[in-house]
Amino acid sequence: MKLERILGFYPKKIAIYQQALTHKSHVSDKNKVIKSNERLEFLGDSVLNSVISHYLFSKYPFIDEGQLTQLRSRFVSRETLNTVALKIGLGELIEKKQEDKSVSILGNALEAIIGAIYVDKGYDETKKFVYKQLIGVHIDSDKIVANETNFKSRVIEWCQKNKIDFEFITDESEKNQRSFFSVTLLVGGNEKGKGEAFSKKKAEQHAAQQFYEAIKEEL
Amino acid sequence: MKLERILGFYPKKIAIYQQALTHKSHVSDKNKVIKSNERLEFLGDSVLNSVISHYLFSKYPFIDEGQLTQLRSRFVSRETLNTVALKIGLGELIEKKQEDKSVSILGNALEAIIGAIYVDKGYDETKKFVYKQLIGVHIDSDKIVANETNFKSRVIEWCQKNKIDFEFITDESEKNQRSFFSVTLLVGGNEKGKGEAFSKKKAEQHAAQQFYEAIKEEL
Numbered sequence: 001m002k003l004e005r006i007l008g009f010y011p012k013k014i015a016i017y018q019q020a021l022t023h024k025s026h027v028s029d030k031n032k033v034i035k036s037n038e039r040l041e042f043l044g045d046s047v048l049n050s051v052i053s054h055y056l057f058s059k060y061p062f063i064d065e066g067q068l069t070q071l072r073s074r075f076v077s078r079e080t081l082n083t084v085a086l087k088i089g090l091g092e093l094i095e096k097k098q099e100d101k102s103v104s105i106l107g108n109a110l111e112a113i114i115g116a117i118y119v120d121k122g123y124d125e126t127k128k129f130v131y132k133q134l135i136g137v138h139i140d141s142d143k144i145v146a147n148e149t150n151f152k153s154r155v156i157e158w159c160q161k162n163k164i165d166f167e168f169i170t171d172e173s174e175k176n177q178r179s180f181f182s183v184t185l186l187v188g189g190n191e192k193g194k195g196e197a198f199s200k201k202k203a204e205q206h207a208a209q210q211f212y213e214a215i216k217e218e219l
Numbered sequence: 220m221k222l223e224r225i226l227g228f229y230p231k232k233i234a235i236y237q238q239a240l241t242h243k244s245h246v247s248d249k250n251k252v253i254k255s256n257e258r259l260e261f262l263g264d265s266v267l268n269s270v271i272s273h274y275l276f277s278k279y280p281f282i283d284e285g286q287l288t289q290l291r292s293r294f295v296s297r298e299t300l301n302t303v304a305l306k307i308g309l310g311e312l313i314e315k316k317q318e319d320k321s322v323s324i325l326g327n328a329l330e331a332i333i334g335a336i337y338v339d340k341g342y343d344e345t346k347k348f349v350y351k352q353l354i355g356v357h358i359d360s361d362k363i364v365a366n367e368t369n370f371k372s373r374v375i376e377w378c379q380k381n382k383i384d385f386e387f388i389t390d391e392s393e394k395n396q397r398s399f400f401s402v403t404l405l406v407g408g409n410e411k412g413k414g415e416a417f418s419k420k421k422a423e424q425h426a427a428q429q430f431y432e433a434i435k436e437e438l
Binding site: 032033034038039041042043045046047049050052053054057061062063064065068069115118119123124 | 251252253257258260261262264265266268269271272273276280281282283284287288334337338342343
């Protein structure tokens with residue numbers, strides 16, 4: 001059976017999975033609460049959050065709670081959940097009105113399935129499912145972590161958000177017969193950082209990091 | 220030892236509880252991430268959410284996901300967590316700068332303790348702790364559920380939020396030698412509900428419920 005292949009185990013309480021796969025458009029209003037997957041989605045969402053939080057907490061012991069929160073949001077975003085749901089073939093199993101084509105039905109059903117596993121098998125089995133189907137397979141958290149500390153992009157992001165002009169001014173010279181870069185970061189016309197290195201990229205990162213320290217609380 | 224009494228079991232990984240009880244004001248900036256309780260608070264917050272979600276999901280099978288979300292927010296509010304932390308005596312154990320008197324330090328430390336239990340003992344022991352210290356003891360969810368379906372107050376809330384005039388017009392008469400009430404609800408000058416009962420309160424609720432059905436999606 002298709003569902004067992006997705007789950008990776010034999011479900012005990014079949015009815016709860018059927019409910020997880022029932023979109024509200026498939027049931028009459030009167031029965032919506034007890035027959036649609038919305039309550040299970042509520043449950044699955046919070047269990048998923050807990051599993052992902054612990055995964056990130058353990059994997060990245062030196063990352064602060066703000067960055068952990070940002071990272072987690074990538075794992076549990078609508079986009080990620082929709083993609084995963086589609087990839088594991090959940091779409092074919094969902095009971096819904098034909099005309100309802102919203103993609104978030106997929107991600108919501110995935111959350112509901114996570115809720116159903118929790119009800120049927122408990123926390124540890126749910127954790128296994130999340131690890132197998134979401135973590136690692138679909139999101140490269142190491143890459144995200146590396147990007148999070150790309151100071152230049154964080155500074156640009158902040159300036160754009162706050163609609164403040166910025167400029168990285170590069171001065172190239174020679175030192176020990178190699179190109180040497182001196183980068184000045186101007187924000188709103190004022191010097192906010194200065195970096196020097198044999199690589200332009202590194203000099204920019206150094207300059208950006210100085211300003212990043214001042215704004216990181218707001219990011 | 221005081222901590223054991225609060226936990227209700229013997230902790231294995233003592234260091235993690237010490238960290239949970241260390242406010243950032245007690246550590247130097249350089250060590251903040253690895254020594255303060257903020258990362259554990261991140262973890263505990265999501266585990267707590269998961270435990271409470273499952274509790275409410277099981278206890279109230281006929282309540283929709285919107286109401287479940289509202290209910291959960293009462294259990295995990297800053298106010299509730301601060302109160303519980305104070306009551307179980309967590310305050311005396313927290314390491315922080317003397318001058319830092321913010322009460323939310325308490326609730327945050329409670330979340331961090333929940334995170335520490337999860338790391339030390341796993342999900343089931345954490346669930347036990349949350350049930351013992353938070354659920355039932357400090358929040359009467361049945362009472363909240365009863366209030367949530369106080370249609371009159373929900374209608375008033377909605378009208379105030381949307382700045383629309385409303386009026387409950389009561390007409391008292393006699394029926395079988397008892398007072399009989401007929402209540403009409405006007406919203407923005409238009410009749411939106413009508414209720415009749417031998418109690419004024421009940422008649423109001425009936426009238427309010429009719430309008431409530433129309434606006435509940437927005438509440």
